[in-house]
Amino acid sequence: MKSPARPHASPSLEARQVSKSFLSGMVRVHVLQSLSIDIYGGELTLISGPSGCGKSTLLSLLSGLQSPDAGQAWALGEDLGTMTKRQLEHFRLQHTGFVFQGFNLFAALTAHEQVQLPLGYLGLDKRRSAALALQALDEVGMAHRAGAYPAQMSGGEKQRVAIARALAKEPQLLFADEPTSALDAENGQKIIDILHRIARNHGTTVLCVSHDPRLVRHADRVLTMEDGLIRNDWQSAGTPLSAVPTAVSA
Amino acid sequence: MIALARKTMVYEWRRFAPAVFAVGFSGVLLAVQAALVLGIFGSASIYVTASSADLWAGYPGTQSVNFGRDIGPDMEMYLRMDPDVVEVEPYLWVEGDWHGTTRTGGVPVFVSGIRTQEDAMMFSHLLPLSRRAQLREPNAVIVDRSDLDQLGTTVGGHAWINGHRVQVVAALTGLRALGGVNVLASQDTARRLQPSDSAGGTPYFVARLRNPSLAVAAQARLAAVPPGFGPLTVWTAETFAKRSRLYWIFDTGAGIAVLFMAAIVCLVGAVLTSQALMAVVASSAREYAMLNALGASLRALSKVVLEQACWIGGIGLLMGAAASALLLWVASRYDVPVSMTWTVAIGCAVLVMGLAVISGLFAVRGLQRAEPAMLLR
Numbered sequence: 001m002k003s004p005a006r007p008h009a010s011p012s013l014e015a016r017q018v019s020k021s022f023l024s025g026m027v028r029v030h031v032l033q034s035l036s037i038d039i040y041g042g043e044l045t046l047i048s049g050p051s052g053c054g055k056s057t058l059l060s061l062l063s064g065l066q067s068p069d070a071g072q073a074w075a076l077g078e079d080l081g082t083m084t085k086r087q088l089e090h091f092r093l094q095h096t097g098f099v100f101q102g103f104n105l106f107a108a109l110t111a112h113e114q115v116q117l118p119l120g121y122l123g124l125d126k127r128r129s130a131a132l133a134l135q136a137l138d139e140v141g142m143a144h145r146a147g148a149y150p151a152q153m154s155g156g157e158k159q160r161v162a163i164a165r166a167l168a169k170e171p172q173l174l175f176a177d178e179p180t181s182a183l184d185a186e187n188g189q190k191i192i193d194i195l196h197r198i199a200r201n202h203g204t205t206v207l208c209v210s211h212d213p214r215l216v217r218h219a220d221r222v223l224t225m226e227d228g229l230i231r232n233d234w235q236s237a238g239t240p241l242s243a244v245p246t247a248v249s250a
Numbered sequence: 251m252i253a254l255a256r257k258t259m260v261y262e263w264r265r266f267a268p269a270v271f272a273v274g275f276s277g278v279l280l281a282v283q284a285a286l287v288l289g290i291f292g293s294a295s296i297y298v299t300a301s302s303a304d305l306w307a308g309y310p311g312t313q314s315v316n317f318g319r320d321i322g323p324d325m326e327m328y329l330r331m332d333p334d335v336v337e338v339e340p341y342l343w344v345e346g347d348w349h350g351t352t353r354t355g356g357v358p359v360f361v362s363g364i365r366t367q368e369d370a371m372m373f374s375h376l377l378p379l380s381r382r383a384q385l386r387e388p389n390a391v392i393v394d395r396s397d398l399d400q401l402g403t404t405v406g407g408h409a410w411i412n413g414h415r416v417q418v419v420a421a422l423t424g425l426r427a428l429g430g431v432n433v434l435a436s437q438d439t440a441r442r443l444q445p446s447d448s449a450g451g452t453p454y455f456v457a458r459l460r461n462p463s464l465a466v467a468a469q470a471r472l473a474a475v476p477p478g479f480g481p482l483t484v485w486t487a488e489t490f491a492k493r494s495r496l497y498w499i500f501d502t503g504a505g506i507a508v509l510f511m512a513a514i515v516c517l518v519g520a521v522l523t524s525q526a527l528m529a530v531v532a533s534s535a536r537e538y539a540m541l542n543a544l545g546a547s548l549r550a551l552s553k554v555v556l557e558q559a560c561w562i563g564g565i566g567l568l569m570g571a572a573a574s575a576l577l578l579w580v581a582s583r584y585d586v587p588v589s590m591t592w593t594v595a596i597g598c599a600v601l602v603m604g605l606a607v608i609s610g611l612f613a614v615r616g617l618q619r620a621e622p623a624m625l626l627r
Contacts, residue, residue, distance in 0.1 A: 056626040065543065065623045086547065093545020100625045104540035106254065108261030113252050118544045120251035166544070177626050 010077070011038035012173065012205040013062045018071030020057050031057045033228045034071065041172070044199040044206045046215050049225035055209045056177055058225070062207065063096055063175045064088045076172060093121060097166030099195075101178040103158040105150040111137060111161045112146040115168045122169055129168075136168035137161070140194050156187025163194055174198060176208040180215065192218045255557035258534070265533065269526035269562045269609070270569065276519025277570025277602040278577065280512060284594050285578050287508050289587035291498040294428050295491035297341075297362065300376040303456030304465045305329070305472070306490045310483040313501070314494040316360060316429075318343050320451025322480040329457045329484075334468045337458040339365050341372055342440040346411040348431065350402025357401055358430040359411060361391070363440025371456050373434060376424055384419040385436045391416045392434040394425035396585040401431060411443045426587055428498060456487075516605060524609035527562065531555055531616040536625060543622035552614045559610025563603045570602060571595075 020032040031054040039045050039062070047055040060066040061073045064080045073080045076095060083091060105114050115136050119129035137143045140160040150158055159179060166174055176195060180188035196218050199206040208215065216222055224232035259266050292299070297315045298306065307329055309319035329338045342363025347356040364372035366386045368379055377392070384390055391411075393401060398421055403409045408417045411433070425432045435443065459468055465486040472484040485493065499505030531538070538551050581588045 060623050060626055063543075065621075065626070089542070089545055089547045091545075092543065093547075096543075096545070098540070098543045098622070098625075100540070102536060102625065104536045104625065106258065106534070106537050108258040109252065109254070113257070117252045117254065118541065118546065121541075121544075121546045121550055126251070169544075 009040060012041045012076055013037075013039035013207065014072075014074040015058070015062060015068075016072045016074075018058075018061055018068040018073055020054070020061065020066070020068050031228050032061070032068070035229060036071075037223065037230060039205055039207055041205045042199055042203045043220040044196045044208060044218065045221045045223065046219035047207070047209045047223045047225055048211055048213075048216065049231075050211065053225040054228040055211075055225050059175055059177055059207060059209045063098070063173070064092060093118075093169075095171055096173045096175065097169065097171035099159070099162050099166050099174070099176040099179045101181050103150070103155075103162045105158055105161060107150055110147050110149055111142055111153070111157075111164075114150075114161055115165045118165060119168055132168050133164070136164040139167060140164045141190075154187070156183050156190060159183060159187070159191055160194065163191065163198075167198060170202065172204060174204050174206045176206065176210075178210050178212070179208065180210060180212050185214070188212065188214055196220075255554045255561065259558060259561055262530075265530050266526075266558070266562060269523050269530070270566045272519060272522035272526055273563055273566025273602060273606050274569035274573065276515060276523070276605055277567055277598065278573045279515040279519070280598045280601060281570065281574035281590070281595065282577055282581075282588075283508060283512050283515065284598055285574075285581075285588040285590045286586075287499065287505070288589040288591065288594060290428065291495050291505060292589045293426050293587055294498040295494040296376075296425065296427070296432070297372070298487050298491035298494065300374075300424070301372045301456065301487070302374040302458065303339075303371040303487055304459040304462050305335070305457040305469060305484055306487060307455045307457070307472070307482055307484045308453060308490075310481050312483070313497040315454075315490070316343070316427075316494075318453030320453055321455070321482055323452065324479060325482055326455050328475070328479050328482070329455055329472065332457075332468055332472055334459045334461070334464045335457045336460055337369070337371065338455055339371055340437065340452040341454040341456055342437055343453045344412075344440050344443050345430075346433075346443055348401055348433070349410040351407060351409060352402040359401075359433045360427055360430050361411065361433045361435050361440050361443055363435055363437040366436045371458055376422060377434065381420045381422065385434065385439070387417070387419060389414070389416045389439055389442070390419040390435070391439065392420045392422060392425075393418060394432060395421040395423050396426060397431045412445055414443050416443070423585060426585075516601060519602075520605050520608055520612075523562065523566075523606060524612035527555070527559060527609050527613035528616045530558070531613045532619075535616070535620040538617055538620040539622045539625050542620060543625065548617060551617050551620075555614050555617060556607065556610045559606050559613065560603075562609075563606025566606065567599055567602050571599070 015035060015037045017034045017036055018032055019034055021028050021030045049055050061068050067081055112133055115133035116129045119132055134143060137146055140163050142160045142164060145157060180191050192215055195206050198204050221235045223230050294314055307325055309321055312318055326338050329335050344361040346359045346361050348359040349356055364370060366382055398404060403418050405418055405421050408415055459465060469484050469486045475482045578588050
């Protein structure tokens with residue numbers, strides 16, 4: 001089992017003085033304010049906080065789904081702000097996986113095909129992608145349901161397929177936005193365990209955003225956000241690293 | 251690669267059905283309109299297409315068969331002088347006023363004065379030899395079956411053309427005319443029906459060649475009319491038929507109106523199809539956004555939508571073709587003037603597929619809204 005590489009390893013995700021605001025009607029809402037953070041590989045990092053605190057926005061900036069109004073975001077040492085849309089798509093294809101609260105599975109595809117589909121965009125042939133997809137399904141305990149359609153699956157099963165879909169291409173970065181919010185306790189627990197195992201076994205950087213308190217005790221690191229700032233940075237050793245507005249460990 | 255487009259269409263066929271029907275209906279409307287145009291305006295050239303003549307000689311600048319003007323009788327000799335011409339016959343055209351026995355009003359008719367010999371060229375594709383022989387009776391005429399009611403007569407009944415009594419000896423199908431009623435008569439009968447103030451000339455001479463494939467070369471030779479012969483133009487039968495049809499389609503308001511309607515059909519079809527396809531894309535927006543988040547490019551996702559558009563076009567086309575064939579068969583059974591050629595049918599098919607692809611391109615724009623950030627809470 002891999003242990004967190006900090007503090008000597010370089011971070012896989014970095015945000016420097018990032019700010020983001022949105023126009024809500026006539027009012028401009030500042031969601032993130034000059035926030036800086038480093039996230040490391042091999043850890044399940046949880047960002048928690050109340051609704052509207054900016055945690056999903058931070059995830060979107062670090063994953064390249066959105067760009068900051070000010071500041072810079074790096075992923076795997078690459079400045080996301082300098083990439084074109086096509087380059088960002090290519091970067092995501094090569095390095096990132098996503099799990100969202102909505103499972104977003106295609107109704108017409110079986111579990112196996114759902115996982116196989118993104119692998120086709122990587123240029124893998126059908127045989128190889130089929131094998132990788134089955135392996136990913138096996139890792140989340142869904143190999144026996146490979147032929148099932150979304151309509152035949154429970155919420156927990158759908159989310160496990162969604163994780164397998166993100167996992168199949170063996171990404172270095174895995175982003176999860178409220179992955180357990182739509183699930184019951186038992187299924188939520190399973191998902192947390194899987195995410196944790198992925199971080200530990202694959203050395204993947206797992207960044208999870210959630211307000212689900214059940215996740216806190218399973219995370220290697222918990223960042224608590226409020227009003228667009230990180231109020232607390234805690235790691236599983238048990239001692240808070242810091243309790244400052246911006247948590248920059250480097 | 252997983253066949254996402256096809257699998258989605260098969261699994262969720264109900265969502266795609268409206269788009270398929272929209273394409274199918276557009277195809278039916280286009281095909282039926284085209285068939286009506288061909289059928290209605292094709293009757294402008296029935297005199298040429300129903301005859302076996304290879305060449306037509308008439309007054310220079312004649313735009314359509316019904317606009318013939320008299321040419322000199324010596325033109326027959328001019329045509330016969332060509333080494334490839336084996337037969338020449340005159341074709342008389344008399345415009346008359348028909349009065350039937352059950353109607354008092356006059357009906358404008360076009361009397362075609364034709365030879366009654368068995369090897370005659372005029373209307374040889376339409377007129378069985380037995381019917382042609384009936385025309386040898388003085389004052390015998392043949393009309394289209396669907397015109398009998400309008401003419402106020404029956405087969406075996408009589409009527410008057412330009413005040414001369416004629417007898418309807420038979421009725422055919424496929425003889426309907428634009429702007430009047432076609433009447434077939436022998437040349438002798440036709441001459442008797444000419445108004446007294448008419449010059450009594452012949453508007454056309456038609457010729458048969460040794461071999462129909464020599465038509466273009468013979469026409470080119472005969473086009474250079476030597477001095478001494480009166481004004482004359484020689485057309486191949488194909489050219490003259492096309493000339494007559496195009497005049498009615500493009501130089502009269504009726505043809506343009508029909509073409510305008512066809513354009514409207516295309517536009518409405520494109521709007522309906524693209525709306526249906528956009529609704530399908532919108533309903534899968536989150537799934538497409540998910541794929542985009544995982545790195546599938548917008549270009550790759552656009553291909554999925556365009557592939558679906560092509561499937562919709564293909565299936566709609568097949569349905570439209572089957573429905574059109576059925577409708578046109580029914581129409582022809584009821585003497586509705588419809589006609590279809592392979593060229594026009596393929597043209598309609600290309601338009602329908604183009605319509606589906608353009609709708610797909612419109613629907614692709616819906617993908618722009620499938621931003622991965624929309625998946626975040």
